[in-house]
Amino acid sequence: xxxxxxxxxxxxxxxxxxxxxxxxxxxxxxxxxxxxxxxxxxxxxxxxxxxxxxxxxxxxxxxxxxxxxxxxxxxxxxxxxxxxxxxxxxxxxxxxxxxxxxxxxxxxxxxxxxxxxxxxxxxxxxxxxxxx
Amino acid sequence: xxxxxxxxxxxxxxxxxxxxxxxxxxxxxxxxxxxxxxxxxxxxxxxxxxxxxxxxxxxxxxxxxxxxxxxxxxxxxxxxxxxxxxxxxxxxxxxxxxxxxxxxxxxxxxxxxxxxxxxxxxxxxxxxxxxxxxxxxxxxxxxxxxxxxxxxxxxxxxxxxxxxxxxxxxxxxxxxxxxxxxxxxxxxxxxxxxxxxxxxxxxxxxxxxxxxxxxxxxxxxxxxxxxxxxxxxxxxxxxxxxxxxxxxxxxxxxxxxxxxxxxxxxxxxxxxxxxxxxxxxxxxxxxxxxxxxxxxxxxxxxxxxxxxxxxxxxxxxxxxxxxxxxxxxxxxxxxxxxxxxxxxxxxxxxxxxxxxxxxxxxxxxxxxxxxxxxxxxxxxxxxxxxxxxxxxxxxxxxxxxxxxx
Numbered sequence: 001x002x003x004x005x006x007x008x009x010x011x012x013x014x015x016x017x018x019x020x021x022x023x024x025x026x027x028x029x030x031x032x033x034x035x036x037x038x039x040x041x042x043x044x045x046x047x048x049x050x051x052x053x054x055x056x057x058x059x060x061x062x063x064x065x066x067x068x069x070x071x072x073x074x075x076x077x078x079x080x081x082x083x084x085x086x087x088x089x090x091x092x093x094x095x096x097x098x099x100x101x102x103x104x105x106x107x108x109x110x111x112x113x114x115x116x117x118x119x120x121x122x123x124x125x126x127x128x129x130x131x132x
Numbered sequence: 133x134x135x136x137x138x139x140x141x142x143x144x145x146x147x148x149x150x151x152x153x154x155x156x157x158x159x160x161x162x163x164x165x166x167x168x169x170x171x172x173x174x175x176x177x178x179x180x181x182x183x184x185x186x187x188x189x190x191x192x193x194x195x196x197x198x199x200x201x202x203x204x205x206x207x208x209x210x211x212x213x214x215x216x217x218x219x220x221x222x223x224x225x226x227x228x229x230x231x232x233x234x235x236x237x238x239x240x241x242x243x244x245x246x247x248x249x250x251x252x253x254x255x256x257x258x259x260x261x262x263x264x265x266x267x268x269x270x271x272x273x274x275x276x277x278x279x280x281x282x283x284x285x286x287x288x289x290x291x292x293x294x295x296x297x298x299x300x301x302x303x304x305x306x307x308x309x310x311x312x313x314x315x316x317x318x319x320x321x322x323x324x325x326x327x328x329x330x331x332x333x334x335x336x337x338x339x340x341x342x343x344x345x346x347x348x349x350x351x352x353x354x355x356x357x358x359x360x361x362x363x364x365x366x367x368x369x370x371x372x373x374x375x376x377x378x379x380x381x382x383x384x385x386x387x388x389x390x391x392x393x394x395x396x397x398x399x400x401x402x403x404x405x406x407x408x409x410x411x412x413x414x415x416x417x418x419x420x421x422x423x424x425x426x427x428x429x430x431x432x433x434x435x436x437x438x439x440x441x442x443x444x445x446x447x448x449x450x451x452x453x454x455x456x457x458x459x460x461x462x463x464x465x466x467x468x469x470x471x472x473x474x475x476x477x478x479x480x481x482x483x484x485x486x487x488x489x490x491x492x493x494x495x496x497x498x499x500x501x502x503x504x505x506x507x508x509x510x511x512x513x514x515x516x517x518x519x520x521x522x523x524x525x526x527x528x529x530x531x532x533x534x535x536x537x
Contacts, residue, residue: 006290007273007280038287038404064309064408066301067354073294084293084353086302086403096291096403104354109309126290 002075005124011041014053016124024056024115024127026093037093058115060087060129063094067104087113087129098128106131140423141241142234146386147533148247148374149178150499155334155367155487158257163203163366167253168212170368178372179383180247186218187245189373191232191252191491193222200259201490203368209251219244227394227416228437228523229491230531234392236373246375252492253368260364284401297361297440299402300524301353304442307409308355311457313445315355319346320463321441321477322359322484324470329481331508336363336487360441365487369496385536387499390517393420393530400526410446410456412528413521417450420530428452431532432515433501434475435494436522438482443524448477451519451530476501476511491522495531502535 008016018025028035029043030050042049065085071077083099099107100116112132119125137143151173153166175182194205206222209215219239226232229252236248272281272289281289293299307313323346329335341359349357379386393416398405405411421428428451436447445459453475454462463469469477480486480497487493498520501511521530 001274001279003272003279003281003294004289004292005278005280006286007282008286009282012286038284038401064302064306066298066305066356067351068292068298068301069351069353071294071298071353076292076294079292082292084291084298084302086408094404096288096293098292109306120290124290128291 003073004075004120012039015039018055019117019127020125022117024058025053026056026089026091027051028054035091035093037089037095056115057090059090059132060113060115062099062107062109062111062113063088064109065099065107083107085129097126099130100128101130140391142237142389142392144241144376145237145389146374146376146379147371147389147499148382148386149174149176149180149372150496151175151177151370152334152496153368155336155365155489156257157336157363157365157487158261159255159366160258161366163253163255163368164208164212166255166366166368167204167209167251170253170370171209171213171249171251174249174370174372177383178247178374180372180381182213182215184247184381185213185215185249187236187239187248188215188217188220188222189232189236189239189248189250190222191226191229192224200254200256200364203253203255204251209249219248226529227396228527228529230495230520230522230529231394233371233373233495233531234394234529237389237392240373240375246378248373249370250373251368251370252490254488254490255366256364256488257366288403293403296402296525297353297356300440300442301356303408303411304355307442307445307457310409311460313460315347316343317460317464318355318360318441318445319343320466320469321438321444322346324466325438325478325482325484325486328471328479328509329485332480332486335481335485336365337485356440356442359484362439362483362488363485365489367487367489369489369492371492371495371499384503387502388534389531390426390534391420391423391532393417395419396526396528402525405526410449411443411524412526413447413450413523413530416521416528416530417452420532421452424532426517426532430517431475431519432513433479433498433511433518434477435498435518435520436478437491437494437524438478438484439488439524441484444478444482446524447521450528451521471509471511479506479509479511494522495520498533502533
C-alpha cells in the first residue's frame with residue numbers, strides 16, 4: 001500500500017494530465033481575473049463559473065519548508081530526508097510541493113524557484129520546484 | 133443577571149464536574165469502558181446522578197478511522213448510561229476539540245438542557261500498537277484495495293506532505309524566519325511540560341528532561357524534533373456543563389464560563405491559510421477578549437494545546453499573553469511559564485508529556501487547578517482565572533474560566 005497517489009476526479013484530472021506532460025496548470029476567472037488553487041469549477045473570488053485552466057509560468061517564491069527526516073507512512077519513509085515546501089506561484093496562488101536538487105542548507109525564505117517534474121509512477125507526475 | 137450576561141450567553145453556563153479514566157501509553161482496554169469511567173467520574177464530581185444528565189456533547193463523534201481517534205460516540209454513551217436526552221451533538225467540524233464543550237455551553241444557555249455530559253476518549257496508543265503512526269490512515273479512498281488521496285489530501289499527499297507533523301513544522305519554520313524564533317525557545321514548551329509531568333502521577337513521561345536531551349533528540353520534520361510531538365495514548369476525559377441556575381444541585385461551587393472564542397477567518401486548509409506563522413487560534417483569541425472585561429494580564433494559568441510544541445507558541449500569541457511573533461522571547465528560559473511563574477502553562481504536562489487526550493485534557497486541567505485540586509502540581513496562590521484552548525492549524529476554540537468571583 002502506498003499513500004502518495006491522487007484520485008483525480010473530472011474537476012482535477014486536467015491538472016494531473018498536464019503535469020504528466022510537463023505543464024503546471026492553475027485556474028483563472030475570465031470575469032474578475034483572479035487566479036486560484038485548489039482548482040474549483042467556480043471562482044472563489046466572485047463565484048463566476050467562467051473559470052478556465054491556464055499554464056502557470058512555473059516561477060515561484062519559497063514561502064516556507066521543512067526537511068522531513070522521519071515518516072512512517074509508505075512510501076514517504078523511503079524518501080527521507082526530503083524537503084516539503086509551500087511556495088507562492090508568480091500568478092498568486094500558494095501550493096504545497098517539494099524542493100528538489102537543492103542542498104537544504106541553501107534554502108532561504110523568498111528564494112526564487114522554478115517548476116520541475118517528478119514521476120511517482122506511470123499514472124502520476126507531480127510538479128516540484130528547483131532553484132531558479 | 134447583568135446586561136452583559138444577557139448579551140454573552142456563555143455566562144449562563146458553568147462547569148460543574150470533571151472526570152478522567154486511567155491514562156496509559158497502551159492500556160488495551162475497551163474504549164467504551166474508559167469513556168464510562170470518565171463520565172461516571174464527572175457526574176459524581178458534580179454531585180449528580182446519571183438520571184440528572186439530559187444532554188451529551190462530544191468530539192469527534194463515533195468514527196472508525198483514523199484508528200483509535202474516537203473511543204465512543206454519542207449513542208454509545210447514551211446506551212451505556214441509559215440516558216434520556218433533551219439535546220445531544222457529536223461531530224468533527226467544530227472550533228477545535230473543545231468546540232464540543234462550547235456546543236454544550238450554548239445548549240444549556242438556550243435552555244435545551246440542564247446538565248450536559250461532555251466527553252472525549254482516545255485509544256491511539258493501543259490502536260497504533262507496534263506499527264506506530266503508520267497505522268493511522270490519512271484522508272482518502274481505499275475501497276478498491278489501493279489507496280488514492282481525495283479532497284484536500286489530493287493537494288498534500290502527492291507532494292509528500294502527509295501529516296500534521298510536516299505541516300506544523302513548516303509553520304514553525306516560517307515563524308523562525310519572520311520573528312527569529314529559535315529551537316532553544318521552542319524547547320521551553322517541551323521542557324516546561326515535562327517538569328510539570330514529573331509531578332502528575334497519570335502522566336505518560338515523568339522522567340526529567342534537559343535542554344541537552346531536547347537538542348540531541350532525533351529530528352522528525354525540521355525544526356520539530358521528537359520531543360516537539362505529542363505522545364499517543366489511551367484514555368477518556370469528561371466534564372459536565374450545567375446551567376448556572378442549577379447551582380443548588382451541585383456538590384461544589386462551579387467554574388464559571390466568562391467567555392468563549394470560536395472565530396475563524398480565512399481559508400480552512402492546512403497549506404492555504406494566509407499567514408502560516410499563526411493559525412485559526414488568532415481569530416478565536418481576538419473574539420474571546422471582545423466578550424469580557426477581563427484582560428490577558430488577569431489570567432493566572434493557561435492550559436493550551438500542544439499537539440506539537442509550536443501550536444502552544446501560536447496560542448500564547450493568539451490569547452495576547454504576548455505580542456504577535458513574541459512567543460519565543462516570552463518563553464525564553466522557561467521561568468515565566470513555570471508553575472511558580474507569571475503564567476503557569478500546561479500544568480499537567482500537556483499532550484507532549486502527559487499524553488494526547490486530544491484537547492479535553494487541557495480543560496480538565498484548568499478546572500482541576502481552579503478548584504485547587506492539583507495536588508503536588510497545584511499552581512500556588514489560589515488561582516481564580518484560567519484559560520483552556522485547543523486545536524491547531526484550522527482548528528481553534530478557547531474558553532476563559534473563573535471561579536467564585
